Amino acid sequence: MSLSGIFLMLFLIVHLLGNLQLLRDDQGMQFNLYTYFMTHNPLIKLISYSLYFTIILHSIQGIYLAWVNRKAKGSKYAVSTNTSDSFFARYMIHLGLLILAFLLIHMYQFWLQMKLGAVPLVKYPGHEHDFQDLYTPVVEVYSNIGYVVFYTVSMIFIAMHLIHGFHSAFQSLGLNHKKYNGLIRSIGWLYAILIPLGFAILPIYIYLTQA
Amino acid sequence: MKLNLKIWRQKNKESKGAFEKYEVLVNEHMSFLEMLDVLNEQLIDSKKDPVAFDHDCREGICGACSMVINGRPHGPNGGTTTCQLHMRYFKNGDDIVIEPFRARAFPVIKDLVVDRSAFDRIIQAGGFISVNTGQAQDGNAIPVSREQSSKSFDAAACIGCGACVAACPNGSAMLFTAAKISHLGLLPQGKVEHLRRTQDMVKQMDAEGFGFCSNIGACEAECPKEISLENIARMNRALIQASLTSE
Numbered sequence: 324m325s326l327s328g329i330f331l332m333l334f335l336i337v338h339l340l341g342n343l344q345l346l347r348d349d350q351g352m353q354f355n356l357y358t359y360f361m362t363h364n365p366l367i368k369l370i371s372y373s374l375y376f377t378i379i380l381h382s383i384q385g386i387y388l389a390w391v392n393r394k395a396k397g398s399k400y401a402v403s404t405n406t407s408d409s410f411f412a413r414y415m416i417h418l419g420l421l422i423l424a425f426l427l428i429h430m431y432q433f434w435l436q437m438k439l440g441a442v443p444l445v446k447y448p449g450h451e452h453d454f455q456d457l458y459t460p461v462v463e464v465y466s467n468i469g470y471v472v473f474y475t476v477s478m479i480f481i482a483m484h485l486i487h488g489f490h491s492a493f494q495s496l497g498l499n500h501k502k503y504n505g506l507i508r509s510i511g512w513l514y515a516i517l518i519p520l521g522f523a524i525l526p527i528y529i530y531l532t533q534a
Numbered sequence: 535m536k537l538n539l540k541i542w543r544q545k546n547k548e549s550k551g552a553f554e555k556y557e558v559l560v561n562e563h564m565s566f567l568e569m570l571d572v573l574n575e576q577l578i579d580s581k582k583d584p585v586a587f588d589h590d591c592r593e594g595i596c597g598a599c600s601m602v603i604n605g606r607p608h609g610p611n612g613g614t615t616t617c618q619l620h621m622r623y624f625k626n627g628d629d630i631v632i633e634p635f636r637a638r639a640f641p642v643i644k645d646l647v648v649d650r651s652a653f654d655r656i657i658q659a660g661g662f663i664s665v666n667t668g669q670a671q672d673g674n675a676i677p678v679s680r681e682q683s684s685k686s687f688d689a690a691a692c693i694g695c696g697a698c699v700a701a702c703p704n705g706s707a708m709l710f711t712a713a714k715i716s717h718l719g720l721l722p723q724g725k726v727e728h729l730r731r732t733q734d735m736v737k738q739m740d741a742e743g744f745g746f747c748s749n750i751g752a753c754e755a756e757c758p759k760e761i762s763l764e765n766i767a768r769m770n771r772a773l774i775q776a777s778l779t780s781e
């Protein structure tokens with residue numbers, strides 16, 4: 324759980340850095356060139372496959388964990404309290420399933436469309452071949468206020484999932500030390516807020532600039 | 535003061551059980567268990583079945599007094615066992631809900647009493663050190679650093695009460711097992727078998743049907759002896775090391 328989680332957290336950073344190129348005012352040229360690189364470089368391909376695998380693994384691990392733990396608890400208390408200081412820890416499976424649903428829709432909207440070749444093509448000066456114009460469907464989706472809200476809310480779920488997930492991964496690997504715990508918690512909070520915020524800015528920015 | 539109690543009553547392991555309401559008059563100097571004694575006197579006087587609850591030392595060291603009071607194992611005060619909880623922390627007219635510890639590995643035997651023998655079996659699986667019997671050794675023959683002995687002692691404060699399991703939404707026994715593993719593994723006498731002990735005790739813990747740890751931290755928050763999550767991290771480290779190096 325922790326190792327797959329850490330891999331996914333590293334991926335989010337790369338994914339965000341790549342996507343920030345959507346903010347450039349060049350009709351998506353930079354973004355499409357980047358997309359081409361990400362879909363054609365053999366090393367990146369290998370990483371993509373590990374990523375698909377990790378997403379599936381992390382989901383299965385999470386569902387299995389929640390299932391075993393529900394059985395282990397048996398019945399619930401009549402009066403419930405939440406005294407631990409990691410509030411979202413109790414809702415990881417719920418948040419996780421919501422994020423999984425988001426992921427399926429998200430991948431259907433962009434990843435699958437590209438794989439099916441349902442994305443328009445463009446030519447760029449200095450290049451012989453065509454480029455898939457992923458920028459156009461992205462702008463299309465983010466011009467719809469419904470999707471902008473959907474993406475933003477999903478990012479809030481991801482943030483909540485990460486607030487617990489970040490420091491939890493360290494504890495599971497046995498990294499708990501008085502000297503560093505504060506630092507891990509703080510970096511965790513920063514990461515859990517900044518990364519989803521960065522993602523959420525994209526649909527909002529595109530929606531506003533397209534309107 | 536007058537209290538309105540709602541207590542879980544269950545005849546035996548097999549029966550379903552339900553809450554029943556009682557009223558009791560007590561004074562603020564009583565402990566929580568003495569309050570239950572007063573209630574039981576009343577019940578016996580009126581020829582009713584008294585409420586079964588576990589207790590022994592009544593001074594916070596045996597770990598017997600298991601119950602969940604208003605949703606919290608051992609009641610509202612941090613670092614306190616039920617027997618050390620006094621009625622002055624409640625007010626006249628308070629409603630108090632009392633339930634047994636809940637976890638699949640801790641089945642209810644009767645009313646508030648649960649079967650915690652799973653903990654004994656975890657200890658039997660590795661909670662010991664192997665030494666030859668015979669003459670006792672010179673106490674100072676093996677040097678122990680001050681830091682290690684304090685940490686070991688903090689872990690040894692675990693009274694095996696099971697509040698950690700009761701508090702955990704996953705019914706996990708990681709804090710208890712980790713406390714026992716740290717207590718022995720931090721000292722030179724216990725270090726020798728540390729990795730094997732960790733594996734054996736964790737294996738037994740899983741076999742007993744306790745849940746997996748997802749680092750919620752409710753155990754640490756509810757532990758009457760304030761055992762730290764640091765012990766769980768130490769156990770995780772030993773587990774990783776053991777899985778990489780064991781044959």
Ligand code: SF4
Pocket residue numbers: 597691692693694695696697698699709710713753756757758759760761
């Ligand atoms: S770790 Fe704390 S809560 Fe768990 S059994 Fe030991 S003393 Fe009780």
Ligand code: FES
Pocket residue numbers: 588589590591592593594595596597598599615616617618
């Ligand atoms: S009765 Fe022994 S700890 Fe409460």
